[in-house]
Amino acid sequence: QVQLVQSGAEVKKPGASVKVSCKASGYTFTSYGISWVRQAPGQGPEWMGWISAYNGETYYAQNLQGRVTMTTDTSTTTAYMELRSLRSDDTAVYYCARDFHGSSRFDPWGQGTLVTVSS
Amino acid sequence: QSALTQPASVSGSPGQSITISCTGTSSDVGAYNYVSWYQQHPGKAPKLMIYDVSNRPSGVSDRFSGSKSGNTASLTISGLQAEDEADYYCTSYTTSTTWVFGGGTKLTVL
Numbered sequence: 001q002v003q004l005v006q007s008g009a010e011v012k013k014p015g016a017s018v019k020v021s022c023k024a025s026g027y028t029f030t031s032y033g034i035s036w037v038r039q040a041p042g043q044g045p046e047w048m049g050w051i052s053a054y055n056g057e058t059y060y061a062q063n064l065q066g067r068v069t070m071t072t073d074t075s076t077t078t079a080y081m082e083l084r085s086l087r088s089d090d091t092a093v094y095y096c097a098r099d100f101h102g103s104s105r106f107d108p109w110g111q112g113t114l115v116t117v118s119s
Numbered sequence: 120q121s122a123l124t125q126p127a128s129v130s131g132s133p134g135q136s137i138t139i140s141c142t143g144t145s146s147d148v149g150a151y152n153y154v155s156w157y158q159q160h161p162g163k164a165p166k167l168m169i170y171d172v173s174n175r176p177s178g179v180s181d182r183f184s185g186s187k188s189g190n191t192a193s194l195t196i197s198g199l200q201a202e203d204e205a206d207y208y209c210t211s212y213t214t215s216t217t218w219v220f221g222g223g224t225k226l227t228v229l
Contacts, residue, residue, distance in 0.1 A: 035218070044122060044208055045157075045165065047218035059216055095164060104155035104212060107167040107176060 002026040004096050004110035011116045012086050020113045022079040022096035029077040030054045033099035035106055036070060036081045038092040046092075050099055051079060086117045123148065123209055123221035130227040136197040139224045141209035142190060147219055149190040153212035156185060156194045159223075160205045168207075169194060196226070204228045 007021040022034060036048040049060035051070040058070050069082045079096055094113045097106035124142040131137040141148065141156075148154055152172045157165035167176050169185035172192060182197045192211070196203055209221040 037220075044223040045210070045220045047210070047220065061217055062215070097165075100170075103171055104153040104210065105167060105170040105176070106155065106157075106165075106210075107170070109164040109166070112164050 002098065002108055004098065004108060006094075006096060006110040006113045009114040009116070011118065014087055014117055014119055016086050016117075017082060017084040018086060018115050019080055019082040020094050020096075020115070022081070022110050024053075024077045024079065024098070027098070029072075030074055033101050034070070034072065034079040035097050035099040037095045037097060037106070037109075038090075039095070039112075040089070040092040043092075045095075048081070048094075050101075052101070053079065083115075086115075088117050091115065091117045121219070123211060123219055125207075125209060125221040125224045127222075128225045128227065130229055131199045132229045133199050133201065135199050136195060137199060137226065139194045139196075139207055139209075139226070141192040141194070141211075141221050143192075143211055143219070144190055146215070147190075147211040147213040148187065148192050150214050151212050152187065154185070154187060154192040155210050156183075156192075157208045157210070158203075158205045159208065165208065199228050201228050 005023045033052045035050045037045045039045045051058045053072045071080045097109040156169040159165045172187045173185045184195045207224045
């Protein structure tokens, strides 16, 4: 079955970086994109950006430009999201989701990775 | 990009129907038929319920339906069941080539 499995929880200090992985299985990885979405405690989701697993093209949310980098490794069917210069308000659960480019389908989602930023 | 506007909470009794609204602007909901809805139970990842305004993925109950009029999209759940109690989020593509989510609606089944 189609599945996205993310890396485990992280605790980081302000100013540090975090890299979250998302291992895809059950489908042709390069035929879809991956979107990253985060959800702060008690808040609605926030779209962070998208990467094409076919050619690596990316789109990032404007408020994260310059701090976020999304990449893929087609040999291991894994997507990565790196966020730099972490602040306390980056504390959130980070999700990856298979993105049907040309549609509003984000399906399925990974199980989520809690990133806590605290001094 | 401001979040889409959803009611904070809605409730209904088993067997009843409820509708959750999702209001945006002519730059997002009103611009494209790229609106989707997600169900999220506590501590779980969101689950796709409706995509492209009114399409249901395989495996999602036909009690769930979606529609759109102008800058407002809606999710209707008919024949409410206890397991429908969850948070629901809408999302829309925008003219800035980004996605914007709603603030979420907590559905309580009385």
